[in-house]
Amino acid sequence: MMRQDPAKHYFIWPALLVVLVVTIFPLVYSLTTSFMSLRLVPPLPSRFIGFDNYTSLLANPRFWHVAGTTSLIAFTAVALQYVIGFAVALALNSRVPGEGVFRVGFLIPMLVAPVAVALIARQVLNPTMGPLNEFMTLLGFPNLPFLTQTAWALGAIIAVEVWQWTPFVILMLLAGLQTLPNDVYEAAELENATPWQQFWGITFPMLLPISVAVVFIRLIESYKIIDTVFVMTGGGPGISTETLTLFAYQEGFKKFNLGYTSALSFLLLIFITIIGLVYLAILRPYLEKHK
Amino acid sequence: MKKLLLGSTALIVAGFVGSAAEAACDPDYSGVTLTATTQTGPYIASALQIAAKGWEEKTCGTVKVVEFPWSELYPKIVTSLTSGEDTFDVIAFAPAWAPDFTAFLSEMPAEMQEGADWEDIAPVYREALMVWNGKVLSQTMDGDVHTYTYRIDLFEDEANKTAFKEKYGYDLAPPETWAQYLDIAEFFQRPDESLWGTAEAFRRGGQQFWFFFSHAAAYTNHPDNPGSMFFDPETMDAQINNPGWVRGLEEYIKSAKLAPPNALNFSFGEVNAAFAGGQAAQSIGWGDTGVIAADPKQSKVSGNVGSATLPGSDEVWNYKTGEWDKFDKIVRSPFMAFGGWQAAVPSTSRNQEAAWNYIQYLTSPEVSGNAAVTGGTGVNPYRVSHTSDLDLWSDIFSEREAKEYLGAQNESVQAENVALDMRLPGYFSYTEVLEIELSKALAGEASPQEALDAVAEQWNALTDEFGRDNQLAAYRASMGLPN
Numbered sequence: 001m002m003r004q005d006p007a008k009h010y011f012i013w014p015a016l017l018v019v020l021v022v023t024i025f026p027l028v029y030s031l032t033t034s035f036m037s038l039r040l041v042p043p044l045p046s047r048f049i050g051f052d053n054y055t056s057l058l059a060n061p062r063f064w065h066v067a068g069t070t071s072l073i074a075f076t077a078v079a080l081q082y083v084i085g086f087a088v089a090l091a092l093n094s095r096v097p098g099e100g101v102f103r104v105g106f107l108i109p110m111l112v113a114p115v116a117v118a119l120i121a122r123q124v125l126n127p128t129m130g131p132l133n134e135f136m137t138l139l140g141f142p143n144l145p146f147l148t149q150t151a152w153a154l155g156a157i158i159a160v161e162v163w164q165w166t167p168f169v170i171l172m173l174l175a176g177l178q179t180l181p182n183d184v185y186e187a188a189e190l191e192n193a194t195p196w197q198q199f200w201g202i203t204f205p206m207l208l209p210i211s212v213a214v215v216f217i218r219l220i221e222s223y224k225i226i227d228t229v230f231v232m233t234g235g236g237p238g239i240s241t242e243t244l245t246l247f248a249y250q251e252g253f254k255k256f257n258l259g260y261t262s263a264l265s266f267l268l269l270i271f272i273t274i275i276g277l278v279y280l281a282i283l284r285p286y287l288e289k290h291k
Numbered sequence: 292m293k294k295l296l297l298g299s300t301a302l303i304v305a306g307f308v309g310s311a312a313e314a315a316c317d318p319d320y321s322g323v324t325l326t327a328t329t330q331t332g333p334y335i336a337s338a339l340q341i342a343a344k345g346w347e348e349k350t351c352g353t354v355k356v357v358e359f360p361w362s363e364l365y366p367k368i369v370t371s372l373t374s375g376e377d378t379f380d381v382i383a384f385a386p387a388w389a390p391d392f393t394a395f396l397s398e399m400p401a402e403m404q405e406g407a408d409w410e411d412i413a414p415v416y417r418e419a420l421m422v423w424n425g426k427v428l429s430q431t432m433d434g435d436v437h438t439y440t441y442r443i444d445l446f447e448d449e450a451n452k453t454a455f456k457e458k459y460g461y462d463l464a465p466p467e468t469w470a471q472y473l474d475i476a477e478f479f480q481r482p483d484e485s486l487w488g489t490a491e492a493f494r495r496g497g498q499q500f501w502f503f504f505s506h507a508a509a510y511t512n513h514p515d516n517p518g519s520m521f522f523d524p525e526t527m528d529a530q531i532n533n534p535g536w537v538r539g540l541e542e543y544i545k546s547a548k549l550a551p552p553n554a555l556n557f558s559f560g561e562v563n564a565a566f567a568g569g570q571a572a573q574s575i576g577w578g579d580t581g582v583i584a585a586d587p588k589q590s591k592v593s594g595n596v597g598s599a600t601l602p603g604s605d606e607v608w609n610y611k612t613g614e615w616d617k618f619d620k621i622v623r624s625p626f627m628a629f630g631g632w633q634a635a636v637p638s639t640s641r642n643q644e645a646a647w648n649y650i651q652y653l654t655s656p657e658v659s660g661n662a663a664v665t666g667g668t669g670v671n672p673y674r675v676s677h678t679s680d681l682d683l684w685s686d687i688f689s690e691r692e693a694k695e696y697l698g699a700q701n702e703s704v705q706a707e708n709v710a711l712d713m714r715l716p717g718y719f720s721y722t723e724v725l726e727i728e729l730s731k732a733l734a735g736e737a738s739p740q741e742a743l744d745a746v747a748e749q750w751n752a753l754t755d756e757f758g759r760d761n762q763l764a765a766y767r768a769s770m771g772l773p774n
Contacts, residue, residue: 040366042391042716042757043373126553129568133552148555149734236495237555237734239727253362255720 034263040256053263062239063249063264067126067271070243073154074222076163082215084162085169090203093177103174105206110167118231121160122147125232150240153233157241160228165221169214176210177203212283216276223272302559311524319351322644328368329383330357334669335632336434338662339383342653349652350644368392378638380646384430386420386630387718390765397638400647401765408597411656411674413704416679419711419771420630429633430650432659434576434673436709437505437601437628438699439472440566440580441573443691444595445479445486454478465599467488469509469542472573472602476549481573488549490562490571495730497558500722501628501712503729505575506537506546508710509604512624518770519610521713522754527763529750531725534615535608540732540739555733567592577628578671581696585688586666596692598699600706624710625703631673665690672700714769717757724749 034053038046057063088106092099109117124130125146133143146156180203188198203210226245229235235242235250242250248268252261327343329335336358343354356504357379359367365388370396371378384392402579403409404427409417416431423429445451446463457461459474466472476488491502511520518524521531530536547554551570554561560575563583566574567590574580587593603623609616634653636646652658656677663677664684672678678697681690687697703709715721725746732742754762764774 039717040369041719042761043369044757122556129564143552145553145555148553230496234494234496237731238495238731238736240734240736250723254723255717256366257720272446 030262030265033259034266036259038257038259040258042210046259049259053260056268057260057263057267063267065239066242066244066247069154069239069241070223070225070245073158073161073225073243074219077158077165077222078215078218080158080162081166081169081218082211085166085214086173086211088166089170089173089177090199092174106170107167109164110171112164113162114227115231117160117164118228121156121228122232122261125156147233148237150237153237153241157225157229157232160232161222161225164228165218169218172210172214173207176207180206208283209287212280216279219279220272220276223268223275244271298374314350316351318350318648320350320645320648323350323352323642325352325380325483325642325646325649326357326378327354327381327383327649328357328359328364328379329632330361330364333342333667335383336375338432338652338659338668338670339368339381340658341662341665346649346652346657350645350648352543352649357633371635372519372639373584375639377637377641379637380640380642381634381636381649383632383634386633386712387714389423389429389633389714390716390718390769393428393768395637395639395645396428396635397640397647399430400644403430403647403651408651408656411676412654413673413675413701415627415704415709415710415711416631416673420627421633422771424768427650430636431631431673432634432650432654433632433669434671434677434700434704435577435627435629435631436671436700436703437501437575437577437626438464438581439573439575439601439705440584440598441475441597441599442569442571442592442595444592444599445572446597451478465597466602468604469506470679473542473545473549475573477571478547480549482552485570487551487554487571488573488670489546490550490554490557490574491546492557492559492562492567492576493547493550493555493733494558494561495726497556497561498628499558499729500725501626502575503543503725504667504710504712505539505601505626505628506543507536508626509602509622510538510606510608512708512710513607513609513616513696514708515616516609516611518711518767518772522611522750522763522766524763524767524770524772525637527754527759527766528629529747529754530610531750532747533608533610535610537619537739540729540743544733544739553583555730578696579698581692582666582687585692585696594689594692596688596696598692600702622708623705623706623710625700626710627712630714631671632669672697673704675701683696713767713771715762716756716765717753718761720753721750724753 012101019274027062033047035050036046036051037044037049092103096102124132126133133146136144144152146152184202185198188202193201226249229241229246230249233241235246244264245268248261248264251257251264327339329339332340335357339356341354347353364384368379368382368384368388369391372392382392388683412431413434416434419429421427421429446465452463455478458478461471463475463478466475472489478488479486480488489574492498493502493701508520511533513519519530522529550557551565557565559579562574562576565571566580567584569591581598582598584590584596585593603621605618605621606615607618607622634650636643636650640646656674659670659674660677660683662668662681663672676684681693681697684693684697687693706749713721728737728742728746731737732739737745768774
């Protein structure tokens with residue numbers, strides 16, 4: 001039964017107001033802006049243009065190119081993070097000597113700001129002053145165009161993403177591994193199951209729920225990548241390494257095209273939501289099976 | 292009696308203090324607080340702050356410097372101007388934004404537009420960049436022109452001189468033309484010695500397009516067709532895909548191939564590092580290169596930093612006739628890249644007199660001269676006295692370095708055919724399009740003509756979107772042409 005104490009209003013309404021002001025208002029304002037032609041530079045009068053910003057974006061080859069690049073970076077980086085992260089988590093879970101040191105060491109990249117990581121990477125990959133190319137030259141290889149040719153640049157960005165965010169996967173999966181019951185493994189050993197069979201029959205299925213969550217979080221985060229790309233390549237050469245968020249930044253903060261940028265932000269939101277829903281729909285049967 | 296003595300002593304002391312305060316406050320702006328805004332420091336903001344301290348001591352006024360990140364500075368200023376609020380008394384801004392601000396700025400007081408200090412400002416700033424439709428609406432507080440920097444030790448090495456003359460048939464010296472610049476770059480391209488021909492910015496988002504403009508200015512800034520470098524000043528049709536621009540881009544791409552590997556990822560910071568690190572025989576860029584390279588703490592080539600004006604050309608594209616015009620001598624078109632930060636007073640300011648007085652102090656020969664030689668202020672020479680007072684620079688340069696550096700700066704801004712940077716409403720929309728296509732051309736994904744055709748098409752579309760008549764009026768005003 002609901003209490004009729006009027007005091008509840010003093011607690012509920014301010015909280016609701018805060019939520020409205022902090023969360024809902026910016027979202028609604030941004031959504032409204034996405035239907036307007038609103039430019040700060042040059043300061044043209046704003047006007048309602050319906051879905052024009054959205055149709056213009058969807059008809060813009062740059063948008064699709066950028067969406068493709070972002071997807072390539074996100075899926076490749078997250079796949080590598082998951083495989084490497086799982087392997088390292090399994091190793092750390094085996095109580096190797098010096099496990100504590102390894103654990104701390106592996107977590108350090110995650111604690112560094114992405115801008116700093118990208119700056120370090122840019123320096124490491126520098127052709128004339130960077131240690132990597134110096135080492136390669138020492139071995140007789142030519143200087144490699146790490147950040148200036150599309151394939152190399154994409155590879156470098158993915159490598160940095162993997163380096164920085166694999167620790168997150170390790171952390172989560174290691175926590176999951178440490179909660180698995182020992183008796184299941186003891187029973188498997190009594191049945192003479194090989195380690196490989198134990199992994200595919202016990203470890204992987206039992207970690208599936210946490211794996212799904214980890215990959216989901218990383219995928220969404222990877223779609224928002226901007227700092228690493230901004231510092232390492234600036235989106236170049238051309239627009240070959242430009243990502244959705246960097247594209248939005250260029251439109252918003254360089255061209256001050258606010259209506260277009262808002263529409264782009266909502267398309268990114270829709271894009272990520274669709275990917276998330278498809279991802280969960282595909283994995284649902286497996287999750288149900290191993291419940 | 293004791294009371295009387297105390298009283299009279301107090302009066303005398305108060306009188307002294309009063310007259311001392313009056314003497315200190317010249318002019319007296321006691322109680323006046325100015326709010327000045329610019330980008331987050333140290334560059335430019337520190338110059339405002341240093342000047343603020345001196346001005347406060349001199350006038351008894353107060354200056355509050357409000358800094359915003361680069362990306363927020365424009366919207367902050369434009370919203371305060373268009374809303375009519377008196378948020379800022381002084382704004383320090385990028386010259387490219389001038390077209391959007393000029394309608395809201397107060398005119399510089401007439402007394403500031405005369406006398407030795409006024410004449411001391413280099414004419415290109417005083418007569419072009421500070422003027423909008425015949426009115427002086429801002430004051431240059433930083434000079435920005437591209438110049439040429441080279442390694443004296445390499446250029447004066449006898450073996451190099453002999454080998455160069457044998458190969459190219461003329462003496463090794465700072466280049467007169469861009470063709471010579473490329474010859475020199477090719478000659479010094481020696482990766483096995485960790486030495487490359489040149490260093491320029493090629494990175495998208497790394498000041499790249501200003502370097503390209505410097506190349507193209509030599510072929511497109513026709514002395515007989517002022518203001519026609521970027522657009523046709525009659526129709527506002529983009530000129531960026533004409534043969535002069537294509538030639539400039541072809542040479543810019545050649546420069547990229549004669550620069551250190553991965554130079555496509557160079558912004559101006561990397562250019563300075565490469566030159567100061569002894570990896571490049573020559574480079575072009577702003578005055579910072581010379582200052583950094585001359586500093587033994589930051590440089591391996593200090594003592595050997597030569598400077599000159601940018602190379603030119605004896606052929607310039609004439610957009611009216613659609614032909615190359617041949618000249619008897621080399622036409623130099625030093626490019627005013629970026630154009631130098633401007634300081635102005637919004638019409639809405641309630642302290643206009645004090646605000647202009649602060650700008651006058653900030654840009655006075657003494658205060659600005661010290662800022663120009665103080666690292667981190669971001670202030671480059673823009674007064675004749677900045678480049679004529681060798682003593683000012685003696686802590687940074689050797690005598691020869693100083694002479695060449697200041698000579699290059701001075702000759703560039705005083706050049707007859709100096710090329711002004713583009714200043715248009717929506718400037719960064721135009722340059723973003725250009726950056727993308729330039730990157731494609733540099734990466735070999737598009738030919739120079741294809742890339743520039745794409746830029747021209749998109750520039751024309753932007754001009755139509757922003758209003759061709761408005762853009763044309765702004766462009767003509769920015770180029771000093773009557774409307």
